[in-house]
Amino acid sequence: MDLKKILEDVKNNNLDIDDALKKLKDLPYEDLGYAHIDHHRNLRNGFPEVIYCKGKSDEHILGIIERMNKKSTNILGTRCRKETFDKISKIYPNAEYEEVSQILKIKNEEIKEQGKGKILIITGGTSDIPVADEAYYTAKFFGNEVERLYDVGVAGIHRLLSHRNIIEEARVIVAVAGMEGALASVVGGLVDVPVIAVPTSVGYGANFDGLAPLLAMLNSCASGISVVNIDNGFGAGYLASTINKLK
Structure with missing residues (x-):
């Protein structure tokens, strides 16, 4: 209204x-x-x-x-x-x-672009895409320019590093990963913008349905990382949009 x-x-x-x-x-x-x-x-x-x-x-x-x-x-x-x-x-x-x-x-009215820059959604693997897409469409719905960079996890870190130009253009980054959740720390060490880490329930037994990456992200040695709940792509997209609206 x-x-x-x-x-x-x-x-x-x-x-x-x-x-x-x-x-x-x-x-x-x-x-x-x-x-x-x-x-x-x-x-x-x-x-x-x-x-x-x-x-x-x-x-x-x-x-x-x-x-x-x-x-x-x-x-x-x-x-x-x-x-x-x-x-x-x-x-x-x-x-x-x-x-x-x-x-x-x-959509009952035109979505006006409110973001001041670009939000980038990154995933460790393709199994993380459902959670990442939740963040992507949430951020777009709230009027942001959003880009996706998927399947660039640390198991093949050269894939991530080959996209440094895209990473450095972002104003806010959402890093989505399961397994051991190392992606958020690596991304956080490369940029000077807020990084929102999203642990996913993707992984084998000791992943504990996302608890392992959650704890890893909370204990990240890279500064400037915030962490949302397991599989909470919506929360990450919402927070990224809030940050991107700030002047």
Whole structure:
């Protein structure tokens, strides 16, 4: 909801006060019984509320989308099942789906570029791509220029070093890796910009479903690295977007 536009329309007599009150009645949130939709979040944080679809019934997801759609806001959903998207797309033809990352997008207004530079998403291997793509599409949805550099892990470090020009152009870097998670430390030692490390649950037994790379990234000797939770591509993309908006 564009509160500034509502106020300007009232000021210019393009919207009467009663109609303006109807538009504002659900601020700061709307109670659906099973969910409290935070319509006010975009005003506070600069980004609208995001729907975490996993664990929600299709009926609840559709109910939340219906109410958000009435506010003409852009809608982002994470961990959305393909079967759920198929139901959504029948009602909202403008819905888009990224199958690898399970990202759902409904664009009701043009996404304005807000980032001050480029966000680069790097992965150690191709098995990390679902998490990396979650970060990629999240950052793009929030108005950033985003580039991908995949399968350049430390097992063949020459692959990473051959792309130094791309790495050095980035304003924020998201390093996504499983196994032992060494990628984040290597990248952090090459650049003078923030590096967001994302441990993934990719790896053999002693990887402990991502715990090994999580601890390795938290204990990195490279400075300037922040770490998000295991497989949390959305959180990394969101944080990268927040940093990239800063002047």
